[in-house]
Amino acid sequence: MEEERRRIVVVGATSAIAGHCARIWAQREPTDLVLVGRDDAKLEHVASDLRVRGSASNIRIVRLDFLDTEEIASTVASIAQEPIDVVLIAHGALPLQDACQTDLALCRETLEVNGVSPVLFAEAFAGAMDENREATIALIGSVAGDRGRKSNYVYGSAKGMIDRYAQGLQHRFYGTKIRVVLVKPGPTDTPMTARFRAEGASLASAAGVARRIVHAIDKGRSVVYAPCHWSLVMRALRCLPDFVFYRLNI
Numbered sequence: 001m002e003e004e005r006r007r008i009v010v011v012g013a014t015s016a017i018a019g020h021c022a023r024i025w026a027q028r029e030p031t032d033l034v035l036v037g038r039d040d041a042k043l044e045h046v047a048s049d050l051r052v053r054g055s056a057s058n059i060r061i062v063r064l065d066f067l068d069t070e071e072i073a074s075t076v077a078s079i080a081q082e083p084i085d086v087v088l089i090a091h092g093a094l095p096l097q098d099a100c101q102t103d104l105a106l107c108r109e110t111l112e113v114n115g116v117s118p119v120l121f122a123e124a125f126a127g128a129m130d131e132n133r134e135a136t137i138a139l140i141g142s143v144a145g146d147r148g149r150k151s152n153y154v155y156g157s158a159k160g161m162i163d164r165y166a167q168g169l170q171h172r173f174y175g176t177k178i179r180v181v182l183v184k185p186g187p188t189d190t191p192m193t194a195r196f197r198a199e200g201a202s203l204a205s206a207a208g209v210a211r212r213i214v215h216a217i218d219k220g221r222s223v224v225y226a227p228c229h230w231s232l233v234m235r236a237l238r239c240l241p242d243f244v245f246y247r248l249n250i
């Protein structure tokens with residue numbers, strides 16, 4: 001008898017990190033992948049690549065406005081008509097901190113794209129899941145959410161919101177078959193960090209971070225840093241007293 005395929009939904013599927021996760025899933029075993037994004041052409045590009053790499057997998061694309069609550073609700077309801085095994089919520093944007101300080105519209109958009117929108121997606125999927133059936137909701141946060149820093153605190157505060165949200169969702173689903181996984185990458189080589197790469201910053205590979213995300217989802221880990229050394233770095237940073245921390249140019 002043919003084994004049932006896993007059904008995986010990737011929200012923000014055109015992200016470099018999420019794209020690498022999707023490749024791992026598509027190549028590992030025949031999988032039903034639903035790629036959710038805001039741009040049809042980009043989604044189709046990712047889907048074509050996955051169809052070549054994992055020819056036995058089914059790839060479907062879904063486009064919507066990520067800041068429209070009603071569209072999120074109706075799209076998730078439609079996707080969730082069939083059971084879901086994994087949802088990865090991956091979208092995000094990192095504008096310059098200085099620009100967020102002088103442009104309140106950008107500040108708001110940054111908070112919405114990185115904080116409110118992922119929470120709305122997660123909440124919609126959480127409401128559609130059967131607590132007696134194994135499934136995972138994974139969210140990509142960031143080390144930037146661990147402690148506010150002058151260089152990126154608008155983005156960081158939205159990621160901090162994801163952190164607290166994931167904690168609450170983990171509490172809500174305790175004792176059920178639903179796992180909630182929060183992954184906090186450090187600086188990673190993707191289009192989001194192109195300007196840091198140009199400045200010579202040390203960046204993790206998107207493929208390596210994706211492997212860690214997939215592993216965390218397989219194991220149902222509640223919180224994972226990627227790469228793992230960021231767990232120690234951020235623990236140290238969180239513990240620094242303010243009078244030391246404020247002197248750091250970070």
Ligand SMILES: NC(=O)c1ccc[n+]([C@@H]2O[C@H](COP(=O)([O-])OP(=O)(O)OC[C@H]3O[C@@H](n4cnc5c(N)ncnc54)[C@H](OP(=O)(O)O)[C@@H]3O)[C@@H](O)[C@H]2O)c1
Binds near residue numbers: 091142185191
């Ligand atoms: N790269 C890093 O150093 C790093 C570190 C920590 C955490 N993260 C997090 O990792 C996740 C993946 O990021 P990445 O590094 O893979 O970045 P990326 O390749 O630049 O991808 C960003 C993704 O977010 C989507 N997006 C941006 N603004 C959006 C909006 N207004 N509405 C809907 N979608 C929007 C993009 O869609 P389009 O393709 O349509 O533009 C794309 O899918 C994000 O949550 C990011 O915050 C990244």
